[in-house]
Amino acid sequence: MHDYLVTSNVQLLLVLEVWPHWFSDRATPDKVGSREHPAEWGKHFQECMADAGFPECEAITAGSHFVDAAAVVSQPIIRQLILRDLADANISSITELNALSPSELTERVAPLYGGLALVHEGRVLLQPECCGNLSDTESWVRVLRDTPESGEVWIGHPPLAISFAGKSVTLTEGSERRIVPDYLSRVTMKTALLSQLVFTAEQRQMEFEEELTAILVGMELLPSIARRAAALWSGRRLL
Numbered sequence: 001m002h003d004y005l006v007t008s009n010v011q012l013l014l015v016l017e018v019w020p021h022w023f024s025d026r027a028t029p030d031k032v033g034s035r036e037h038p039a040e041w042g043k044h045f046q047e048c049m050a051d052a053g054f055p056e057c058e059a060i061t062a063g064s065h066f067v068d069a070a071a072v073v074s075q076p077i078i079r080q081l082i083l084r085d086l087a088d089a090n091i092s093s094i095t096e097l098n099a100l101s102p103s104e105l106t107e108r109v110a111p112l113y114g115g116l117a118l119v120h121e122g123r124v125l126l127q128p129e130c131c132g133n134l135s136d137t138e139s140w141v142r143v144l145r146d147t148p149e150s151g152e153v154w155i156g157h158p159p160l161a162i163s164f165a166g167k168s169v170t171l172t173e174g175s176e177r178r179i180v181p182d183y184l185s186r187v188t189m190k191t192a193l194l195s196q197l198v199f200t201a202e203q204r205q206m207e208f209e210e211e212l213t214a215i216l217v218g219m220e221l222l223p224s225i226a227r228r229a230a231a232l233w234s235g236r237r238l239l
């Protein structure tokens with residue numbers, strides 16, 4: 001376990017999940033574990049993105065399959081992520097999407113995979129886990145509101161453990177392995193700092209929703225459908 005005391009130069013980055021095998025049939029590295037072997041898996045990610053014609057798409061750190069949403073939203077791959085998500089929802093075309101009622105749209109369009117990554121001085125300390133998505137910002141908001149002595153932040157599985165003591169908060173990575181790996185992080189900071197980071201991340205999520213709306217309109221979605229779909233994909237709660 002690596003311990004970090006964070007006081008400044010930190011952000012919660014909105015990230016999207018991009019699995020290399022979604023876009024390339026390239027064989028995976030022989031060495032198992034992207035965090036144990038970041039160089040090999042980082043190279044694999046870059047090669048798969050190049051295979052797919054997206055060389056500008058970069059992971060937030062070597063061995064990760066998460067990308068900065070702010071960067072990706074201006075890249076061609078964002079449209080492919082949208083189309084892939086439509087296919088997963090058994091929606092065959094933009095025309096079919098335009099024909100859905102608001103309730104049908106809500107039932108069939110889910111938040112994009114991803115979440116929030118904690119980055120300190122350019123180093124990724126915490127990132128989403130399997131099955132995390134953009135709606136998980138609500139878990140960060142909820143736990144800061146309730147400030148339990150000990151609890152969890154859902155970022156996928158395993159979730160983060162969170163504990164409050166005085167004016168400080170500690171976030172600890174979990175593991176589902178029988179033997180806990182030694183690369184896990186435990187991060188401590190002032191609760192006020194984490195609150196500010198979450199607030200800023202929420203603002204960024206709203207910006208992402210607006211950017212996504214513009215992209216969807218450009219893909220010939222009706223404006224009303226585009227706005228609702230963008231709210232769903234960005235993980236923002238519909239009022």
